[in-house]
Amino acid sequence: MQRMNLKKFLMNKAKKEHIQLLRRSFEIIGDVMIIDLPEELEYLEKDIVDYVKEKHKHVKTILKKSGEVRGEFRVAKYKKIFGGETETIAKEHGCRFKVDPSKVYYTVKLSGERERIARLVRSGERVLVMFAGVGPYPIVIARLAKPSEVVGIEINPEAVKYFQENVRMNKVEGVVRIYQGDVRDVVPRLKGSFDRIVMPAPYNADQFIDLALLKIKDGGWMHIYTFAGEEEIDEKARMIERRFLSHGFKAEIGFVRECGNFAPRVNRYVFDVRASKVP
Numbered sequence: 001m002q003r004m005n006l007k008k009f010l011m012n013k014a015k016k017e018h019i020q021l022l023r024r025s026f027e028i029i030g031d032v033m034i035i036d037l038p039e040e041l042e043y044l045e046k047d048i049v050d051y052v053k054e055k056h057k058h059v060k061t062i063l064k065k066s067g068e069v070r071g072e073f074r075v076a077k078y079k080k081i082f083g084g085e086t087e088t089i090a091k092e093h094g095c096r097f098k099v100d101p102s103k104v105y106y107t108v109k110l111s112g113e114r115e116r117i118a119r120l121v122r123s124g125e126r127v128l129v130m131f132a133g134v135g136p137y138p139i140v141i142a143r144l145a146k147p148s149e150v151v152g153i154e155i156n157p158e159a160v161k162y163f164q165e166n167v168r169m170n171k172v173e174g175v176v177r178i179y180q181g182d183v184r185d186v187v188p189r190l191k192g193s194f195d196r197i198v199m200p201a202p203y204n205a206d207q208f209i210d211l212a213l214l215k216i217k218d219g220g221w222m223h224i225y226t227f228a229g230e231e232e233i234d235e236k237a238r239m240i241e242r243r244f245l246s247h248g249f250k251a252e253i254g255f256v257r258e259c260g261n262f263a264p265r266v267n268r269y270v271f272d273v274r275a276s277k278v279p
């Protein structure tokens, strides 16, 4: 709702020929606002700052995206256009996450997805979250469900630092275990297998499916996030089935859902897939 108001305000300020450039690209993480403003609309910067100061008094810093989300850590480049402090505390589902969006990946846009996954977790499950970031999936799962253990793996040392602090802050030390490193090194060394593996991958999770299949239990669930055009969905599903079969599993695709836009005509999709051993 707040995003819509700002957009409406800017539509009155923008030149006619620029109105279509006003994308829905405002996000408030704790008290830090992130805006994604195309170059042609930079003349609106001062209006945005004035509007936010007036209407969102709790916002202490505004970061303007100056480069796309990129690299292994999936962090965008930002220019500060208001305020100072970039570290903040985001709240979701009764959990608190300390983050600095200029150093680590975090988006409120996936909070509904995190709750959806947490509600699927049954009592006593052992869960693996690859690409755990500052810990939102593991911590929401640990708080909303009753898993026996949630293992989170993350490669960005800054994100791991926040992940550790967030585990303490949300009092889930006994349940969530953190590994710093590349999933390609860490996963093969993990002992035992998992009832559920969540793969909120930085780009396409496709290349990590084989790795996850090394650790899934017979009857376990995998949540595979991937980017695709709508017309590629069936092809992705067939690819998942083939990868599962090559590891001796039948893939039962229970649910596919779009959960975010990535680029024009490219969306983020999640596939919930049950792995059953082929006899």
Ligand SMILES: C[S@@+](CC[C@H](N)C(=O)[O-])C[C@H]1O[C@@H](n2cnc3c(N)ncnc32)[C@H](O)[C@@H]1O
Binding pocket: 072, 073, 074, 105, 106, 107, 110, 130, 131, 132, 133, 134, 135, 136, 137, 153, 154, 155, 156, 159, 181, 182, 183, 184, 200, 201, 202, 203
């Ligand atoms: C799209 S973000 C998701 C973060 C988190 N799950 C969330 O929802 O906020 C992907 C994360 O994977 C991490 N990452 C990228 N490549 C990795 C790898 N090979 N092994 C472990 N983590 C990796 C990045 O640093 C980033 O924090």
